[in-house]
Amino acid sequence: MDSNKNNIGIKLEYEVKKDDFTRAGEASSNIKKVLRQLGIDSDVIRRTAIATYEAEINIVIHSEGGTITVYIKPDRIEMIAEDSGPGIEDVRLAMQEGFSTASNKIRELGFGAGMGLPNMKKYTDEFYIDSQKGGSTTVKMTIYI
Amino acid sequence: MLIKDIKELLDAEFLAGYEYAEREVNAAFGCDLMSDVLAFVDDKVVLLTGLTNPQVIRTAEMLDLNAIVFVRGKIPPKEVIDLANEMKIVLLATNHTLYTACGILFSNGLKGITIGGVEG
Ligand SMILES: Nc1ncnc2c1ncn2[C@@H]1O[C@H](COP(=O)(O)OP(=O)(O)OP(=O)(O)O)[C@@H](O)[C@H]1O
Ligand SMILES: [Mg+2]
Numbered sequence: 568m569d570s571n572k573n574n575i576g577i578k579l580e581y582e583v584k585k586d587d588f589t590r591a592g593e594a595s596s597n598i599k600k601v602l603r604q605l606g607i608d609s610d611v612i613r614r615t616a617i618a619t620y621e622a623e624i625n626i627v628i629h630s631e632g633g634t635i636t637v638y639i640k641p642d643r644i645e646m647i648a649e650d651s652g653p654g655i656e657d658v659r660l661a662m663q664e665g666f667s668t669a670s671n672k673i674r675e676l677g678f679g680a681g682m683g684l685p686n687m688k689k690y691t692d693e694f695y696i697d698s699q700k701g702g703s704t705t706v707k708m709t710i711y712i
Numbered sequence: 713m714l715i716k717d718i719k720e721l722l723d724a725e726f727l728a729g730y731e732y733a734e735r736e737v738n739a740a741f742g743c744d745l746m747s748d749v750l751a752f753v754d755d756k757v758v759l760l761t762g763l764t765n766p767q768v769i770r771t772a773e774m775l776d777l778n779a780i781v782f783v784r785g786k787i788p789p790k791e792v793i794d795l796a797n798e799m800k801i802v803l804l805a806t807n808h809t810l811y812t813a814c815g816i817l818f819s820n821g822l823k824g825i826t827i828g829g830v831e832g
Pocket of ligand 2: 621624679682684
């Protein structure tokens, strides 16, 4: 974790590894702790934790690995999840509730409901996703405090 | 309903958090899909599940859930119990199936959560 205070607020950054199911969720857990220490409203904390957790799990399950960066500013929390591919073929389809390409092995772990991206959208005030097949996936989310 | 009542009704045993037996829950949710839990569940809800991996605890942590019941006699590995202790989450284990465990709690007055105006 790299945390520093300056004019952009507080920046938190975490590396998320592919297929690392034991550590999956640690970044979001840490983000949640920091927000709690800062005395942020509990509803904002919950929504942020859910959004970063879904993004973190998607990086673990679906990507080659990536990073989660969070900026805590006086009026909002910005979250950026970025990975190094393989990208999403049809983003519109991926955004639909229930759409999932998760394997049976992943489903046995409790994922693959196809609710992660819809959840991120539902719990945040601004949601933006950019992805191409063969490229990286970037999810940017903002929650106003 | 209090955690200790849930324990009695389900003939369950504590795996973690027995010191929180007096905690109260307002509803229950039975599910093996973590994103569905994240989509619908609020705090003060007990989660009943057949999954025993660390992600179940992480999911509960994100939602501030304070109790999980493992059904079908499943016992999670030690690191999962350790994580629950660290997060102050109650873990119970029962031999009942998910359906039966939910039925017992429901018939004793613990309702489901509300989704789009319908009790789930
Ligand atoms: N970072 C990513 N890289 C590549 N593909 C992704 C990524 N995130 C999502 N996807 C694709 O979009 C689909 C839908 O994602 P979403 O998070 O909504 O559901 P899921 O991860 O399959 O299941 P759930 O989140 O409910 O456990 C995924 O099945 C996958 O095909
Ligand atoms: Mg997902």
